[in-house]
Each structure stands twice: as structure tokens, then as C-alpha cells.
Amino acid sequence: MSALPLNALRVFVTAARHASFKDAAGELCVTPGAVSRQVQGLEAHLGVPLFERRHRAIELTQLGQLFLAQVAPALAAIEQAGERVRGLARGSVRVDATPTFALHWLIPRLAEFRAEHPQIEVRLGTSQGPIVKSGAVDLHIRRDPAHFAGLAGEPFMREHAALVCSPRFPGRSGWRTPADLLAVPLVRMRSRPDLWPKWFAAAGLGEAPAAEFIEFDNTILAIQAAVEGLGVALVPRLFVDGLLLGGALVEVPLAAPFASGAYYLIGEGEPGEAARVFAGWLRRRAADA
Structure with a gap:
């Protein structure tokens, strides 16, 4: 017997998964007639029916179910091997x-x-x-x-959020408790509304104490605002490690960084x-x- 036609096997597995020649055709970007002909050719090659054709529906025969159980994993392994080779070549x-x-x-x-x-x-x-x-x-x-x-x-x-500000920020040497920050501008990101309420709650100040906020769309702008000395920012520390190391920002030691995502x-x-x-x-x- 000649080798099994791989394209017909792929069409068969797709049709069996959908239990529909029409839906299989949609996935494979061919016509339902083309799917039907591929399956008929495979059945002729094997000499057994793989599907029972009903009005607007198909159902695997017992032999079709057995064949699918053997073929589907093998076909998946072939496709995965191809992906790996393409990845290496690319x-x-x-x-x-x-x-x-x-x-x-x-x-x-x-x-x-x-x-x-x-x-x-x-x-x-x-x-x-x-x-x-x-x-x-x-x-x-x-x-x-x-x-x-x-x-x-x-x-x-893991992400941890930390308080940072410019080393030139006025009055920072006088901060002693978390409540001292309520008297200075705080930088807030619209993209991360969760951070300041979590910090306030952890610091024992409630979730929304009276504070002066300067608001920016995203973390990139908030970090730059802190570098420019506009206020104290609460940002993921992993994004400011280089700026802290280089001295453009300093960490405010009023609370340890907390897990934020x-x-x-x-x-x-x-x-x-x-x-x-x-x-x-x-x-x-x-x-x-």
C-alpha cells in the first residue's frame, strides 16, 4: 500500500474535530466540497468508511474513531516538529x-x-x-x-512598588512618618490607580486620605515627573533600579516596597x-x- 496522504489526514482530523465538513472548510480556507473529496480519497485509500453522512451532519464511524485516536497525536507531533525547525531557521x-x-x-x-x-x-x-x-x-x-x-x-x-523622588526634592530630610507625605505633592498614574490606596492602607492612613495629587497617564510619565522633582512617586521598583543606581532618583525610606503584582x-x-x-x-x- 502506498503512503498515507498527509494533507488528507490533516483534513480528516479537522473535519472530525468540528464534526462538520463546512466548519472544517472554514478553518482550512477551502470549500466543503474540497474537504469531502479529501476525506473520500482517504477512505478509498484505507478501504473503510470513516464518517457516517447524515443530513447536514457527519459522525465518525467506530473505525473512524479508532483511526482518529491514532492519527491526531502523530499529526500534532509532526506539526510541532515543523514549528521547531521553522523557529530555528527563522x-x-x-x-x-x-x-x-x-x-x-x-x-x-x-x-x-x-x-x-x-x-x-x-x-x-x-x-x-x-x-x-x-x-x-x-x-x-x-x-x-x-x-x-x-x-x-x-x-x-514579581513586582514591588516603592516610593521615590528626586534627590533635590525640598524638605525630604524632614520626613519622619508616612503622614508627612500628605503635605507634599504625590505623583499618581491613571494606569495604576491601585497603588496609592494600597500604600495608604498599609501605612495606617486609610485608603483615601486628603492628599495633593499630580496625575499622569502612565508610569513612564510618572517616573519622569519624579526625576524632574514634581513630587513623590509610587512606582514599580523594577522600572527605576537604573535611575536609583545613577542617582537621578532616591528611595523614600518611610516604608518598605510592597508586593504589587x-x-x-x-x-x-x-x-x-x-x-x-x-x-x-x-x-x-x-x-x-
Whole structure:
């Protein structure tokens, strides 16, 4: 007997999964007639019926069920092997991250990845809010599970928020208690309304004491406002480590940084080899941070 036709096997598995030639045709971007002909050709090759045809419906025969149980895992393994080979040949990983994470954490470390893996190109894009599933991205990086678009996320780094300000900020040497901050401008981000209420509550000041806020759209602007001396900011510490080290910001020692979330890796499907390598590096680098 000649070898089984791989394209007909793929069509058969798709039709069995949908229990419909029409729906399988929609997924495969062909006509229902083309699906039917592929299945008929496979049945002729095997010499057994795989489906029972009914009015506007199909159902696997007993032999069809047995064949599907054997073929589907094997076909999936072939497709995964192809993805890995394509990933190695392509030598690139497509990453979508939030702008703040990309600017303040990922980009400063990408030179390390390039030095360790010069054969892999990182194609970095940024977006905010819910993930838009397009198949054009290997790995998404998000903080808010509400933005995962139904995909599974794996946490790879914890986030802690800290108080920071410019070393030139007037009067900071006189701060003794958390309540002293209520007398100075506080920098707040519309994108992270949760941070100040959590800090106030942890400091024993209630969730919303009277305070003077200067509000900005996002963390990038809030950090720059703190650098310019506009007020005290409460921001994820992982985004300001370099600025603290360089002296552009100082940490306000009125409270220890508190846990404020986590960052997740989210893939749209089975990752290629380049994406696996990048994800492994990201986990190790986050553990060292």
C-alpha cells in the first residue's frame, strides 16, 4: 500500500474535530466540497468508511474513531516538529510587551541576550490593554490577567512598588512618618490607580486620605515627573533600579516596597525553538533581578 496522504489526514482530523465538513472548510480556507473529496480519497485509500453522512451532519464511524485516536497525536507531533525547525531557521522571536516594561526593564537587558544568543533576533513591539490574538506574536508580556484574552499566562517576575523622588526634592530630610507625605505633592498614574490606596492602607492612613495629587497617564510619565522633582512617586521598583543606581532618583525610606503584582509570559500557541530559548533566558534574568 502506498503512503498515507498527509494533507488528507490533516483534513480528516479537522473535519472530525468540528464534526462538520463546512466548519472544517472554514478553518482550512477551502470549500466543503474540497474537504469531502479529501476525506473520500482517504477512505478509498484505507478501504473503510470513516464518517457516517447524515443530513447536514457527519459522525465518525467506530473505525473512524479508532483511526482518529491514532492519527491526531502523530499529526500534532509532526506539526510541532515543523514549528521547531521553522523557529530555528527563522532565528527570531516576536515579543509584545507593555511600553513601560519594554523601556525600563527589557530593552536595557537585551544586549545580554544578544551576546548569549547572537543567532536569534528579538523583534520587540509594544502595546497596552487586552492582547489582540493575531498569530503574529510568539510571546506577550502582561501584568493584568484581565488582559490575557483567554490565554494562559505563566508568572515569571514579581513586582514591588516603592516610593521615590528626586534627590533635590525640598524638605525630604524632614520626613519622619508616612503622614508627612500628605503635605507634599504625590505623583499618581491613571494606569495604576491601585497603588496609592494600597500604600495608604498599609501605612495606617486609610485608603483615601486628603492628599495633593499630580496625575499622569502612565508610569513612564510618572517616573519622569519624579526625576524632574514634581513630587513623590509610587512606582514599580523594577522600572527605576537604573535611575536609583545613577542617582537621578532616591528611595523614600518611610516604608518598605510592597508586593504589587507580577508579570506573565503568554503565548498564543506552541512556541518555536527561538521563543523557548528567549522565554528561558527571561525567566533566569528575572530570577536574578
